[in-house]
Amino acid sequence: MAVSSSLSATGVRWDLTDLEPNAEQARSDWEDLLERARDFAERRRGTIGSAGPEGLRELFDELDELAQDASRVHFYATAREHTEATDPETNDLATLARDRAADLESILLFAELEWLALDDAEADALLQAAELEPYRHRLRVAREEKPYVLPEGEEQALNARQPALSAWQSLHGRELATLTVEFDGGEGPEPHTIDRLLAYVHHPDRELRLAALDVLYGALEGVADVQAACYDAIVGDRLSLDRLRGIPDTWWPTNQRNELEGDVVEAMMVAVEEHYPLGRRWFVRKAGVLGLDKLQLADQYAPVGSDRRVEWTEAVEMVDDSLRDFEPRLGDIFRACLERAHIDAEPRSGKVGGAYCNSVSKTVLPYVLLNYTDQMRDVVTLAHEFGHAVHGTLSLEQQTYRSYHTGLALAEVPSTFAQLLAVERLIELEEDPATRVMLLADRAEGAMASIFRQTMMARFEGEAYAARGEGKGLTRDRLAEMWIGANERYYADSLELPEGYRLGWTYIPHFIHVRFYTYAYAFAHLVAFSLLARYREDPERFAPAYLEFLGSGASRSPQDLLAPLGVDLRDPQTWAHAFAEFDRCVTEAEVGVDELPTG
């Protein structure tokens, strides 16, 4: 990463003392935690069935405390690892944290297993008890896995295989992380990583965009066989475990994590596919704007209009205003995180790329990491991460630790909503017409990337699992064919796919880590679009209901959490509403480019 000291977020680093004062204390806290966990296990093992509602409440409260302290101590190590990767003390601490966290999990696992082992009548009676109300929904959801859980000895044997399985994931990741190629981005040939090559898709110079992807695909030729072998091994393993556990549907484990019904997910994906022409409409228009007959894949995210520099302080003001305007409490949470220095925004060597938010515990405000490079896009990222932070803060205030954290699909809803609010405000206030057009195009293209492309990817995976289930190996050629097929169903003839793009599946980490992970992005973006439309209809009524939604965490299902906001996941009209909002974004971008001064 090119780091310049002239970047405006220089010096904006987080202060981790709310987590731990130093590494020594963290080490000793890990020992204390393990001691507490062992003591807990000694007292509680074998009591879940006989504790009664009151005893069980105490047990889960104690477990909740342990889990939060572990979260705090663990994140201290992770946060240091993410910002000072070359410090030996940090690396030792991170290793210790991983080992101790695994030990802790093994010691405490009995509680979850004993809960599952109860028969349904016993469990139902307990779930009715008022004492267990703060844990009720999570405990009920956990039991849905009961039919697929194997006897303890078999589960332990499967657990013992985990490192071998992770090795495939590590190999896949390492192949990508270590892949560098010479590329001349205008300042002479330099070694480029995959991420750096991919970043050229936003470059204004078309020759560079095309050349960067060309070089990327050339480099992927060398790793495609290994990447296919990793994927084949992982998919094969997941499918045989599904058979062993008796899981009837390949999508079930992911849908279960997201607490979404299979029918809801499928209906959403079908609705997305029916709207692919909306994307194509924009690509055809964009080709005209760029003066091309047809877009190449490398032109998909080519800049339209122009970016401008946004200083860190201006970004902070904008996100604060956008949150506060919606609801002052959200602005207060943002300011509180800033004041306690829970944000690390400065890009520097030894720091990870990307952005995330970690909502640590009920007693510690969330921490946010991002890499602020003074671009408009970074403001949007800041808003996105604080959408997570306000969600985490409010739900940790009102829920138990066990009940605060939602599945991935719902977790991305508040962040996407905060991002959409901020973008709308940026567009409204932007004085430079060319920058305004850039924001309009970026908003539309961002929605296409998360709604259309991520759905397309989940479909590709669906095909791969089906083929593997029929005993067909996932070779590079077979994967390439499925990949191009899925892409062609989306882009059709609105955009040209280069020959090398056959290997475009090789560098998507989600495929390796969680099956069908990507549909969560489409879900969250569509739901956020729906929510934005509801908000516009009746801001006075929407804002308090939304605050309550944020505070509810994962204490109910997504279906039940979203219904009071006017979003019924089982109603096909919900997706129609979302696409009306999406269409509005594309139309506004089209109007924007029409008004751009030419020449």
Ligand SMILES: [Zn+2]
């Ligand atoms: Zn997010």
